[in-house]
Amino acid sequence: MSTYKVKRRDFLKITGLTGASAALAACDMPTTVTLEEGEEEVVSYLMPEEYVIPGIGVWYASTCQQCDAGCGIIGRVREGRVLKLEGNPVSPINKGALCQIGQAALQVHYNPDRLKQPKLRQEGKLIDVTWDDAFAALKSSIGPDSGLDGSRIAWLTGTVSGHQRVLMDAVSEAVGGASHYAHETLNDTVVDKVNADVYGSANVQYKIADAQSILSFGADFLSTWGSPVHNSVQYGQFRDAPRGVLIQAEPKMTVTGGSADLWLPVRPGTEGTLAMTIAAELVASHGADATKLPKAMADQLGQYSLDSSEAQTGVAASLVKQAANFLATRAPSLVIAGGTAAAHEHGYEAVTAAAMLNVLLGNVGKTIIPVADFPYPALAPKKGDTAQLAAFAKKAKAGDISVALIAGTNPAYTAPDQLDMAAALSAVKVKVAFTEFLDETSSMADIVLPLHSDMESWGTHVASYQVADPMISLQQPLMEPLYAETRSLGDTLLDVLKLYNAEQYGPFADYYAYLRNVVSAVPAVAKEGASDEAYWQAGLQQGMLKVTAPKPFPAAIATAANDDASDALVKSADTMGFVLPVYEKNKDYPLSLIPAASSRLGDGRFANLPWLQEAPDAITKIVWNSWVEMHPATALYYGFKQGDFVEVASAEGSVKAQIYLHKGINKDAVAVPMGQGHTEYGRYATGRGVNPLKMLATTSDVQTGELALCATRVTVVSTGRNEELVKMGGSESQVGRKLVGTITADQLRRV
Amino acid sequence: MTHGLIPGKVSQSNRHLAPREPVPAKAWGHVATRFNMLFGVLCVLLFFVGSAYAEVPNAVPPKGDHDGKHVEQPIDFPHDIHARDNKINCMYCHTYARRGLVAGIPPTSKCMGCHTVIATDKPRIKKLAEYWEKGESPKWKKVHDLPDFVHFNHEKHLNRFIFNNEGMEVERADEVCAFCHGEVKEMTVARKVKPLTMGFCRQCHEDNNGPSDCWKCHK
Numbered sequence: 001m002s003t004y005k006v007k008r009r010d011f012l013k014i015t016g017l018t019g020a021s022a023a024l025a026a027c028d029m030p031t032t033v034t035l036e037e038g039e040e041e042v043v044s045y046l047m048p049e050e051y052v053i054p055g056i057g058v059w060y061a062s063t064c065q066q067c068d069a070g071c072g073i074i075g076r077v078r079e080g081r082v083l084k085l086e087g088n089p090v091s092p093i094n095k096g097a098l099c100q101i102g103q104a105a106l107q108v109h110y111n112p113d114r115l116k117q118p119k120l121r122q123e124g125k126l127i128d129v130t131w132d133d134a135f136a137a138l139k140s141s142i143g144p145d146s147g148l149d150g151s152r153i154a155w156l157t158g159t160v161s162g163h164q165r166v167l168m169d170a171v172s173e174a175v176g177g178a179s180h181y182a183h184e185t186l187n188d189t190v191v192d193k194v195n196a197d198v199y200g201s202a203n204v205q206y207k208i209a210d211a212q213s214i215l216s217f218g219a220d221f222l223s224t225w226g227s228p229v230h231n232s233v234q235y236g237q238f239r240d241a242p243r244g245v246l247i248q249a250e251p252k253m254t255v256t257g258g259s260a261d262l263w264l265p266v267r268p269g270t271e272g273t274l275a276m277t278i279a280a281e282l283v284a285s286h287g288a289d290a291t292k293l294p295k296a297m298a299d300q301l302g303q304y305s306l307d308s309s310e311a312q313t314g315v316a317a318s319l320v321k322q323a324a325n326f327l328a329t330r331a332p333s334l335v336i337a338g339g340t341a342a343a344h345e346h347g348y349e350a351v352t353a354a355a356m357l358n359v360l361l362g363n364v365g366k367t368i369i370p371v372a373d374f375p376y377p378a379l380a381p382k383k384g385d386t387a388q389l390a391a392f393a394k395k396a397k398a399g400d401i402s403v404a405l406i407a408g409t410n411p412a413y414t415a416p417d418q419l420d421m422a423a424a425l426s427a428v429k430v431k432v433a434f435t436e437f438l439d440e441t442s443s444m445a446d447i448v449l450p451l452h453s454d455m456e457s458w459g460t461h462v463a464s465y466q467v468a469d470p471m472i473s474l475q476q477p478l479m480e481p482l483y484a485e486t487r488s489l490g491d492t493l494l495d496v497l498k499l500y501n502a503e504q505y506g507p508f509a510d511y512y513a514y515l516r517n518v519v520s521a522v523p524a525v526a527k528e529g530a531s532d533e534a535y536w537q538a539g540l541q542q543g544m545l546k547v548t549a550p551k552p553f554p555a556a557i558a559t560a561a562n563d564d565a566s567d568a569l570v571k572s573a574d575t576m577g578f579v580l581p582v583y584e585k586n587k588d589y590p591l592s593l594i595p596a597a598s599s600r601l602g603d604g605r606f607a608n609l610p611w612l613q614e615a616p617d618a619i620t621k622i623v624w625n626s627w628v629e630m631h632p633a634t635a636l637y638y639g640f641k642q643g644d645f646v647e648v649a650s651a652e653g654s655v656k657a658q659i660y661l662h663k664g665i666n667k668d669a670v671a672v673p674m675g676q677g678h679t680e681y682g683r684y685a686t687g688r689g690v691n692p693l694k695m696l697a698t699t700s701d702v703q704t705g706e707l708a709l710c711a712t713r714v715t716v717v718s719t720g721r722n723e724e725l726v727k728m729g730g731s732e733s734q735v736g737r738k739l740v741g742t743i744t745a746d747q748l749r750r751v
Numbered sequence: 752m753t754h755g756l757i758p759g760k761v762s763q764s765n766r767h768l769a770p771r772e773p774v775p776a777k778a779w780g781h782v783a784t785r786f787n788m789l790f791g792v793l794c795v796l797l798f799f800v801g802s803a804y805a806e807v808p809n810a811v812p813p814k815g816d817h818d819g820k821h822v823e824q825p826i827d828f829p830h831d832i833h834a835r836d837n838k839i840n841c842m843y844c845h846t847y848a849r850r851g852l853v854a855g856i857p858p859t860s861k862c863m864g865c866h867t868v869i870a871t872d873k874p875r876i877k878k879l880a881e882y883w884e885k886g887e888s889p890k891w892k893k894v895h896d897l898p899d900f901v902h903f904n905h906e907k908h909l910n911r912f913i914f915n916n917e918g919m920e921v922e923r924a925d926e927v928c929a930f931c932h933g934e935v936k937e938m939t940v941a942r943k944v945k946p947l948t949m950g951f952c953r954q955c956h957e958d959n960n961g962p963s964d965c966w967k968c969h970k
């Protein structure tokens with residue numbers, strides 16, 4: 001195969017046609033902006049596509065890579081530049097909608113802090129080098145002549161799927177058995193395990209639109225949990241007449257909680273107790289059939305009375321009654337659990353208790369549907385979690401990792417100090433970072449390989465949450481690479497593979513050629529009669545490739561769908577003995593810390609995007625900073641005022657930030673949002689706010705070993721300083737002026 | 752033959768070329784185009800018919816002159832040979848004028864459409880062919896420009912004065928172009944001979960019943 005077989009299509013020429021076109025060649029070049037004749041340059045297209053008209057945007061489909069929900073995007077491209085992203089209307093995931101984080105992908109691409117040049121560590125410092133030199137360094141570390149035992153090489157990545165994963169696995173195999181650790185701070189490891197145990201499949205579809213009432217334990221499904229855009233579209237239908245009722249039980253009000261009809265400020269770690277109490281109430285007052293539950297659980301129901309539970313959970317008995325009433329009278333209901341509910345030592349039990357409500361209410365198979373695994377396991381997402389990071393750290397500290405290949409994760413920022421990532425990473429001789437930015441982790445690397453942005457790369461992806469029939473999301477570049485010395489991850493992986501297996505990978509000029517070839521190899525039956533080229537072009541137009549062949553459901557699920565407790569479910573509940581924790585007071589550290597997932601900054605990876613920094617937090621309206629969210633009653637008890645600078649200290653560390661008073665938080669909890677407090681992440685993120693993740697205790701969920709994010713207890717002490725909080729919106733209330741007329745939901749119902 | 756995509760920059764591989772297939776147009780409908788046509792029709796309806804001296808029917812040409820300097824171009828493009836001697840319509844090369852905001856410098860492929868066979872021995876054409884072989888477009892110098900806060904739309908003006916203008920033949924498009932660009936067909940490389948100031952625009956809008964809302968141009 002000739003490497004440079006230029007087809008007419010490939011010939012697409014994208015040069016600018018505006019006065020600023022000189023800037024196209026190199027972003028940093030000074031441009032002349034003047035009206036004077038003969039001063040600015042104007043460069044024509046060389047050979048444009050027929051449909052390209054200067055000044056008129058053309059939309060191309062691709063896939064959002066900001067999170068693993070895999071929303072379809074379309075990008076408006078004008079004069080060779082991508083200018084605006086929108087949701088792809090034909091994507092079954094997001095149906096034309098796009099979240100703010102997805103919108104901000106443009107600022108990743110055009111970010112002034114993007115790496116433009118590879119770097120190598122020389123005498124302790126990172127020095128700019130050419131791509132060839134950097135790749136040569138990579139080659140001497142992991143190439144065939146490195147003489148390294150392949151099992152001493154490890155991947156440390158975020159969640160990866162599609163052919164990036166295939167090629168990573170191929171590299172692992174080629175080097176001789178490298179291991180792969182995927183790390184995500186915000187993950188669903190606990191929920192996936194519960195789903196597998198209770199419903200028979202880790203993959204579960206939540207049919208939000210089909211429900212009449214929803215009870216969510218800690219799952220901020222409209223903003224930070226699951227497939228938020230998909231859920232939001234479904235939520236719109238759920239709220240259409242007849243209007244579904246949303247009940248949210250969580251210690252700190254999330255965006256979803258803010259939308260709820262009934263918000264239950266449950267004490268952190270007692271979500272399981274609340275779920276069991278609701279189950280008991282359903283059985284006692286609404287005739288639910290307790291025999292649907294595994295015996296070990298049914299037997300315990302008697303222990304959960306409304307009153308005893310109030311003392312535990314902090315949720316008033318009347319509210320619990322109301323919640324149970326909604327669920328019983330508005331069928332089908334749906335119970336979701338995740339996020340803060342799963343982030344405890346007994347998170348698994350709490351999520352299981354919630355799942356049992358689905359069994360009790362007969363929702364399985366109606367609003368909660370277990371589905372088969374993705375039919376091509378090699379492409380399925382390798383989901384990250386902190387348990388894998390801890391395993392990596394352990395192996396590294398034992399001196400068993402010589403080369404770490406790091407991509408898409410920033411553990412030096414997100415890992416709790418207790419995990420001592422700094423020591424783990426220093427124990428690794430060669431750290432290779434594939435990255436677009438220098439962050440806390442990549443700045444520790446020895447070889448820094450700057451990547452194309454997502455707007456410049458090819459890729460295939462499989463969403464972590466499969467919303468409908470299995471499909472592969474397609475990512476295509478929306479414009480030419482901005483910088484000459486960056487490469488896409490896929491291209492680099494291919495280059496490494498060519499070192500090992502020139503025969504197999506040599507024919508592919510680049511990652512595009514590889515992907516195009518892979519698609520040719522898709523069996524004709526999956527293409528449903530379309531020619532190979534038509535199938536590919538349709539895939540590009542839609543931003544996805546349909547892959548048929550869903551497997552039949554495993555038998556266990558078929559049973560569960562008939563409302564009976566599945567075998568797996570009985571087994572799991574019985575074998576673990578099902579113990580729910582009792583909330584214990586802690587004298588020294590009286591409050592629970594909620595490191596709150598941010599709907600803007602995620603786990604901190606979006607902190608370098610000014611659009612997201614300046615977008616006010618949905619609940620507090622604070623911009624560009626961190627805060628400590630506290631209930632006014634708690635603040636009164638400790639003597640804090642709004643804007644007080646306080647120190648939030650755990651046994652493991654502390655952070656300082658300003659108090660934000662809000663009734664939307666449990667009185668025994670304080671919340672500090674994730675995402676700020678970067679020490680190294682470009683001009684917009686660095687030195688701003690604090691990072692609560694560092695001070696977490698390394699308590700884990702007992703059943704899965706996953707880090708329990710909300711299990712850290714803290715104390716809050718004043719620093720004696722007070723300043724006005726910087727936030728949009730000056731006043732939290734209308735001070736009785738009725739600027740906006742409101743009536744209560746009760747009054748509305750009577751109208 | 753390899754082709755750099757961006758002047759001054761040779762791409763590593765043609766495979767990297769961004770993107771392949773646009774989203775089908777039907778999903779995004781050319782609402783704007785339809786609006787433009789409506790607008791054009793409206794203008795005609797509103798127009799005060801018959802000004803005594805206009806050669807272009809239903810039009811009062813804008814007034815004012817500007818003594819622009821000669822601009823050195825990478826190739827001494829002879830507008831006169833093309834537009835005057837060979838009577839090539841302006842819109843044959845500046846094909847985007849009737850379809851978008853900007854008239855556009857013709858793509859180099861358009862030049863080569865004729866000049867792979869015509870006048871291939873002339874020095875200027877040889878120079879052009881050199882660019883083409885290198886896969887580059889000449890870096891022309893901009894002659895006519897407006898500040899970024901001015902929103903000028905070629906398409907709307909062409910609709911108003913040519914396509915939706917009764918009695919106007921499309922063959923005489925150059926007379927309309929000349930309103931703002933002068934007698935380009937008498938020039939080699941273009942020279943700015945009209946002031947293109949706000950007063951120039953406003954006067955013409957007044958004479959021709961063009962819109963007078965601020966936001967029509969400053970949006």
Ligand code: SF4
Pocket residue numbers: 064065066067068069070071094098099100101102103227228229
């Ligand atoms: S939910 Fe994730 S994939 Fe979807 S638009 Fe937002 S960031 Fe992108």
